[in-house]
Amino acid sequence: MVDSFINPEKMIGAIYLTYYDQGDLTGYVKKESGTPIANDITWNIFTNICAALAYCHHGIRSPHDDANPPPTWSAIIHRDIKTDNIFLQSNPTAPGNIIAILGDFDWSTNHSLERTIYRRPTDGSSYQSPADPRWLPPESPRYTMASDVWGLGAVVTCMCRLVASPEECQVSDGVPPSSSSGGRLGPALQRLVKRAVAWEPRERLSVWGLWRGIVEAEAEAEAGK
Numbered sequence: 001m002v003d004s005f006i007n008p009e010k011m012i013g014a015i016y017l018t019y020y021d022q023g024d025l026t027g028y029v030k031k032e033s034g035t036p037i038a039n040d041i042t043w044n045i046f047t048n049i050c051a052a053l054a055y056c057h058h059g060i061r062s063p064h065d066d067a068n069p070p071p072t073w074s075a076i077i078h079r080d081i082k083t084d085n086i087f088l089q090s091n092p093t094a095p096g097n098i099i100a101i102l103g104d105f106d107w108s109t110n111h112s113l114e115r116t117i118y119r120r121p122t123d124g125s126s127y128q129s130p131a132d133p134r135w136l137p138p139e140s141p142r143y144t145m146a147s148d149v150w151g152l153g154a155v156v157t158c159m160c161r162l163v164a165s166p167e168e169c170q171v172s173d174g175v176p177p178s179s180s181s182g183g184r185l186g187p188a189l190q191r192l193v194k195r196a197v198a199w200e201p202r203e204r205l206s207v208w209g210l211w212r213g214i215v216e217a218e219a220e221a222e223a224g225k
Contacts, residue, residue: 022088022098025155029083029162037159040097043189046156047214048100049086053078053152053207056108057145060208063215067208079107079143081151082135082165083158107131109143134165138199146201149210153196156189171197188217 006013022028025045029037054060059073069075085104091097131140137150154166161169192213195205205213 018089018101020087020089020101022090025083025086025088025100025159026164028088029159029164032162034162037162042156042159043214043218044091044097045086045088045100045159046152046189047211047218049081049102049152049155050207050211050214052102053081053148054211056102057148057207063208063211067206074110075145076105077109077143077145078102078105078148078151079109080104080131080135081148081155082132083155084132086155134167137201139201144201145207146204149196149204149207150198150201152207152210153193153204156193157197186221188213188220192217 002016002018004013004015051061051063054063056076056078057069058065058067058075059069060067081102085102087101087103089099089101091099135151135154137143137147139147154171157169157171158164158166163169192205192210195203195213196210198204
């Protein structure tokens, strides 16, 4: 949000949002139309969203920070990670590259509220997740921070396969096909994505571990040039 105002007398208000000149990631993937997305752009989007989730989950701004959040930090679970909710902006300091922003926190929650929501039905019915059914993690309708990690892994897989949802590349089965993130991006990213979309939440990397893995993989790639 750039700015906002409220006029109590006229009972009106408005908010001014940042304009994302590259649209959202869904549109970007469709626009590529069969052309593989450049490695540096994929890495950049992966890193940007990982950084956003690290702040939501742990309150940290650097992969070198302690993963333990500040004592007063209330972790935010996004619950709706998908390409529609990742907005893209041209990077003025790196022509040709883009900045990815995580948006749409309508369904976000925290651990305490998530447990309350999950227990809420009292009429014998089961709780249904409000999130996009095409992007539900294996443990849905339960959500934890590991669910957000799965969503990020699914997003990167869809980028690599140039498809609109995890259903189209078998991420919903818990393990993406070997071709989904390899080849163009190399084994380092493939390993990270596979850890992110593991079927069991406890087997997934934390977002902090994922961020550290990205930084280490990038450093190794630079050293090998």
